[in-house]
Amino acid sequence: MINRLIEKIQKTGAPICVGLDPMLSYVPDFLQKKAFDMHGETLEGAAEAIWQFNKTIIDSVYDLIPAVKPQVAMYEQFGPAGLVAYRRTVSYSKEKGLVVIGDVKRGDIGSTSAAYADAHLGKVKVGSRTYSAFDEDFATVNPYLGTDGIEPFLKVCREENKGIFVLVKTSNPSSGEFQDRLIDGKPLYEHVAQKVNEWGEGTGNGLYTAVGAVVGATYPEVGRKMRAAMPNAFLLVPGYGAQGATAGDLKDYFDRDGLGAIINSSRGIICAYRKDEYAKYGAANFGEASRAATLDMIADLKKVI
Amino acid sequence: MINRLIEKIQKTGAPICVGLDPMLSYVPDFLQKKAFDMHGETLEGAAEAIWQFNKTIIDSVYDLIPAVKPQVAMYEQFGPAGLVAYRRTVSYSKEKGLVVIGDVKRGDIGSTSAAYADAHLGKVKVGSRTYSAFDEDFATVNPYLGTDGIEPFLKVCREENKGIFVLVKTSNPSSGEFQDRLIDGKPLYEHVAQKVNEWGEGTGNGLYTAVGAVVGATYPEVGRKMRAAMPNAFLLVPGYGAQGATAGDLKDYFDRDGLGAIINSSRGIICAYRKDEYAKYGAANFGEASRAATLDMIADLKKVI
Numbered sequence: 336m337i338n339r340l341i342e343k344i345q346k347t348g349a350p351i352c353v354g355l356d357p358m359l360s361y362v363p364d365f366l367q368k369k370a371f372d373m374h375g376e377t378l379e380g381a382a383e384a385i386w387q388f389n390k391t392i393i394d395s396v397y398d399l400i401p402a403v404k405p406q407v408a409m410y411e412q413f414g415p416a417g418l419v420a421y422r423r424t425v426s427y428s429k430e431k432g433l434v435v436i437g438d439v440k441r442g443d444i445g446s447t448s449a450a451y452a453d454a455h456l457g458k459v460k461v462g463s464r465t466y467s468a469f470d471e472d473f474a475t476v477n478p479y480l481g482t483d484g485i486e487p488f489l490k491v492c493r494e495e496n497k498g499i500f501v502l503v504k505t506s507n508p509s510s511g512e513f514q515d516r517l518i519d520g521k522p523l524y525e526h527v528a529q530k531v532n533e534w535g536e537g538t539g540n541g542l543y544t545a546v547g548a549v550v551g552a553t554y555p556e557v558g559r560k561m562r563a564a565m566p567n568a569f570l571l572v573p574g575y576g577a578q579g580a581t582a583g584d585l586k587d588y589f590d591r592d593g594l595g596a597i598i599n600s601s602r603g604i605i606c607a608y609r610k611d612e613y614a615k616y617g618a619a620n621f622g623e624a625s626r627a628a629t630l631d632m633i634a635d636l637k638k639v640i
Numbered sequence: 641m642i643n644r645l646i647e648k649i650q651k652t653g654a655p656i657c658v659g660l661d662p663m664l665s666y667v668p669d670f671l672q673k674k675a676f677d678m679h680g681e682t683l684e685g686a687a688e689a690i691w692q693f694n695k696t697i698i699d700s701v702y703d704l705i706p707a708v709k710p711q712v713a714m715y716e717q718f719g720p721a722g723l724v725a726y727r728r729t730v731s732y733s734k735e736k737g738l739v740v741i742g743d744v745k746r747g748d749i750g751s752t753s754a755a756y757a758d759a760h761l762g763k764v765k766v767g768s769r770t771y772s773a774f775d776e777d778f779a780t781v782n783p784y785l786g787t788d789g790i791e792p793f794l795k796v797c798r799e800e801n802k803g804i805f806v807l808v809k810t811s812n813p814s815s816g817e818f819q820d821r822l823i824d825g826k827p828l829y830e831h832v833a834q835k836v837n838e839w840g841e842g843t844g845n846g847l848y849t850a851v852g853a854v855v856g857a858t859y860p861e862v863g864r865k866m867r868a869a870m871p872n873a874f875l876l877v878p879g880y881g882a883q884g885a886t887a888g889d890l891k892d893y894f895d896r897d898g899l900g901a902i903i904n905s906s907r908g909i910i911c912a913y914r915k916d917e918y919a920k921y922g923a924a925n926f927g928e929a930s931r932a933a934t935l936d937m938i939a940d941l942k943k944v945i
Binding site for chain 1 (some may be wrong): 661663664672676682683685686699711716718719720721722723724727735743745746747748749750753754755756758759760764765766767768769770771772774782783785786787788789795809810811813814815816817818819821823824828832835837863884940
């Protein structure tokens with residue numbers, strides 16, 4: 336799957352993914368109204384609204400980009416109906432040829448991590464039949480519980496040709512509270528990076544393995560170090576745009592071939608219609624605004640890689 | 641909510657919670673068959689089977705114990721249908737007077753953690769109406785992203801009178817890989833414990849705050865230290881039974897009043913019917929086997945507290 340992601344990046348010339356993280360308030364009123372007319376002001380109505388919102392965005396950008404990254408929390412808040420919308424989003428994105436990175440940040444002890452790995456990347460047996468619950472291509476994983484929380488994901492990655500991105504250094508302001516603390520002279524995130532290298536061994540058949548790393552765009556000096564420290568790990572880089580990172584911050588996250596990293600933007604793309612520069616499209620054409628913002632992001636990154 | 645948990649523990653004399661972590665293979669064949677007759681060998685069939693399994697166990701033990709801890713991964717692997725079973729389990733447990741600890745181990749950057757907090761402990765607005773998606777009483781939370789991943793949970797805890805348990809030292813074999821690494825001479829988990837104290841400040845109105853800590857039963861020397869290091873944090877203690885910890889290991893997790901900790905057992909209770917000592921009940925009476933195992937666990941813990 337990592338090779339497929341790389342091929343898609345090369346084909347589109349766009350090392351970016353669009354974060355499908357819809358708050359209900361992001362959905363234009365006319366679309367909310369349409370969904371509420373169908374289902375009432377219910378959790379089902381909210382789920383329908385965010386699914387229709389996603390569908391328009393996917394239809395507007397799928398030919399420009401290699402991947403999308405739906406954030407499951409935004410769906411989970413609407414209960415099982417929200418997770419139906421999440422599953423439809425994953426499935427429709429794959430139909431349109433996109434690689435899907437499920438931003439689920441799961442992580443637990445061994446047997447429980449196995450259930451999460453099956454839920455998001457693998458299969459589950461029911462009697463004599465087999466199903467995939469959510470079936471993303473990649474999932475993000477939290478490392479706090481150590482190797483036996485990661486192993487079940489590696490097993491499923493090998494069986495299903497999928498991949499994970501392990502949280503190494505996150506983009507949020509307080510990420511340093513634990514991640515930056517020094518252990519034997521090196522910050523915790525460097526120790527996690529070292530484990531990412533170990534976990535990745537033997538999981539790929541090219542330069543990059545099935546075990547990538549999340550490294551926030553908001554700490555460029557860390558990006559540079561992490562690119563060097565994990566030569567075989569693809570970097571998933573959140574924090575561009577709304578969180579404050581610019582293209583200039585991102586150059587060193589890429590390898591010499593301009594590969595090795597994929598930059599995520601969520602609000603900057605999916606809420607483009609609300610920004611002054613794309614206001615001319617109007618809420619009715621929010622998909623076109625997202626397309627314009629995606630093209631601008633691609634052009635912006637082309638300046639540095 | 642923490643005070644309600646304490647009252648329930650005092651009333652039952654049982655500082656234990658039952659982990660509702662059903663693998664489909666735990667559900668006796670007759671119950672799987674009944675569910676598959678209704679829904680076929682589908683994800684809905686699997687979800688029905690685990691819900692019926694849970695219902696029997698809840699009916700069999702609810703008067704003996706203060707709380708249950710459903711592990712959401714076990715439901716998530718069956719997709720949205722599984723999460724319907726999770727929600728029914730939460731809701732039915734509350735109807736029976738049990739405190740519900742959602743073992744979800746969520747944690748993300750601020751705005752996303754807010755969506756998780758709303759999903760599991762709070763409310764979400766849909767048009768002019770308000771809903772609770774899952775509505776557990778407590779949730780477990782991963783600290784790797786630091787304070788701004790925790791704050792949204794604290795806000796919801798205050799608004800809704802709920803609580804969280806932060807992962808401090810987990811029960812699994814590789815928990816030490818990162819959690820035990822020394823920072824300024826103290827293991828990482830002690831630094832997390834210190835933050836648990838800070839996060840808890842002002843969130844309770846008794847000895848214990850709304851911010852508890854997960855400390856595995858499998859590391860008794862750590863339990864002793866953590867009880868002292870977090871005098872105002874209730875401890876949620878997994879690892880008794882199937883993971884190898886015994887009552888003798890648990891004495892020091894409690895305070896002088898025999899409070900301050902709640903011990904979880906999952907497989908030891910819900911799969912009791914498969915163990916030699918409870919085999920006499922047979923699969924048909926798996927609920928009675930769980931009740932007997934619960935009574936034995938209570939008696940076992942009474943020896944040490």
